[in-house]
Amino acid sequence: MRVSGRTAATTSQTAERLAVRAIPRNPASWMSRYLREAALADGLCALAAALLAFGVRFDDHRQLAGPYLALSLSLPLFWLLMVMLCGGYDARIIGVGSDEFRKIVNVGLGLTAAIAVISYATRADLARGYVLVALPCATLFDLLARFALRKRLHQRRKLGSFMRRTVVVGHAAVAADLATELGRESYHGLQVVAACVTGMMGNGEIEILFKRV
Numbered sequence: 088m089r090v091s092g093r094t095a096a097t098t099s100q101t102a103e104r105l106a107v108r109a110i111p112r113n114p115a116s117w118m119s120r121y122l123r124e125a126a127l128a129d130g131l132c133a134l135a136a137a138l139l140a141f142g143v144r145f146d147d148h149r150q151l152a153g154p155y156l157a158l159s160l161s162l163p164l165f166w167l168l169m170v171m172l173c174g175g176y177d178a179r180i181i182g183v184g185s186d187e188f189r190k191i192v193n194v195g196l197g198l199t200a201a202i203a204v205i206s207y208a209t210r211a212d213l214a215r216g217y218v219l220v221a222l223p224c225a226t227l228f229d230l231l232a233r234f235a236l237r238k239r240l241h242q243r244r245k246l247g248s249f250m251r252r253t254v255v256v257g258h259a260a261v262a263a264d265l266a267t268e269l270g271r272e273s274y275h276g277l278q279v280v281a282a283c284v285t286g287m288m289g290n291g292e293i294e295i296l297f298k299r300v
Contacts, residue, residue, distance in 0.1 A: 117248070118178050125236060126167060126176065132228035133166035134159075140221035144214055155217055166225060169194045182240050188230055195226030259284040 137159035145155060170176065173190045180186040199222045206213045255262040266279040 118181070121181060121236070121240065122176050122178070125181075125233065126170075128232040128236060129170050129175070129229055130163040130167055132232050133163040133225045136225035136228055137162040137221050139224055140217045143220055144217040155214070158217075159221070162221065162225070165198065166194065166229075169198050173197070182237060182244075187233060187237070191229050191233060192226060194229075195222050198222055253279055255279050255282045257284065 141155055141159045170191070173193050174180070175187070175190040175194065180190070199218065202213065202218060202222075205211070255266050257265070262282045262284050266282060
């Protein structure tokens, strides 16, 4: 029984050490990797939507499709540029809230408006059917891709990875409640490592607070 207990304890300690090692020490490292994955997803979604629009619009008119094929291949670059200009790669909006998705919608609307203005100014005869398929599909595909990336991020945060270290500041009761909530709702991505509280506290209260943190 002793050997069994020691083996179980050793296995548990080994698993804990491996779990700790799996957590990135530098938050900037996993964030930069996540943003690269988001950019790759954005570009692939725009390319898929452009090729879909190209296939639907020019299925029977291949001889007129040369310029649109070039536009389809360049759409991912324009899409990525617009996402960057709209703040779609801001680390502060990653993982929580609706700002990340709203910016993707703004990119779709802004790019549609920009193409309409440029077409009018240059008197370019741009096929409306192509635009009405490519840009809404790019927006929809990108929203789904960002949602999938976020759900995967939340799953990793449940395991303790991809977290930001934070310090809770405030009254003892409020700080304890906030620390408990952040520990329970890991999708926020905030890991409480310390608490700075105000007011007089007894030793028992301090012990309870840091146990909850």
